[in-house]
Amino acid sequence: MNNNGFKMVDHIKEHATIYTFMTILFLTGIIFGAVIVNSMNVGQKTDLFFYLERFFGQITDGQAIETKEILKESFFYHVKYLLLLFILGLSVIGLPIIWILLFIKGLVVGFSVGFIVNQLGMDGFLLASLSIAPQNIVIIPIYIIAGSLSMVFSLTLLSKLFSQRMSQSAFQPLARYVTVFVGLIVLSFVAACLEAYVANEAMVSLIQSF
DSSP: HHHHHHHHHHHHTTTTHHHHHHHHHHHHHHHHHHHHHHHHHHHHHHHHHHHHHHHHHHHHOOOOHHHHHHHHHHHHHHHHHHHHHHHHSSSGHHHHHHHHHHHHHHHHHHHHHHHHHHHHHHHHHHHHHHHTTHHHHHHHHHHHHHHHHHHHHHHHHHHHHTTTTTHHHHHHHHHHHHHHHHHHHHHHHHHHHHIIIIIHHHHHHHHHHH
């Protein structure tokens, strides 16, 4: 256990630049998402808020999606996203797509929170805190770690291809790569549970109280 912990610390220290880069990339996506909200004209905001109001109306009318369905959809979404990052890490040419995926994820979070707060003020801030924050506290680090690992593994493959030692020394890094991604997928289930049983229930209660 301690040995694995030391290996993890050494890995993070060795690839600190990559983890920092991916974190900054994600945060840049959040900022861009907020900027997009502020750059929208009144008509665009009104049209989008119309759909948000319809969603709120469905919840107050008791037409909210079942918790089990949210859990299933959320978990399968995370699995597909993580598997895509995993596959891209196996291909050297997948690096730019890894960056784009992580940036887009940040952009979606920034836009979602920014739009709700922009339209609803403090009520929107409270709504975003209860409905978006819980699962993202878990899933955002998972995505950043997954993207960073994909980038590290892709660069490792590239270096081994150039050094012509691919067949002899690629199996052990691949085994670790697969193991960590399996662990991240398991952790993503925790995020899905938070979304279904904490964030969703809190959102429904809050919307019905407005």
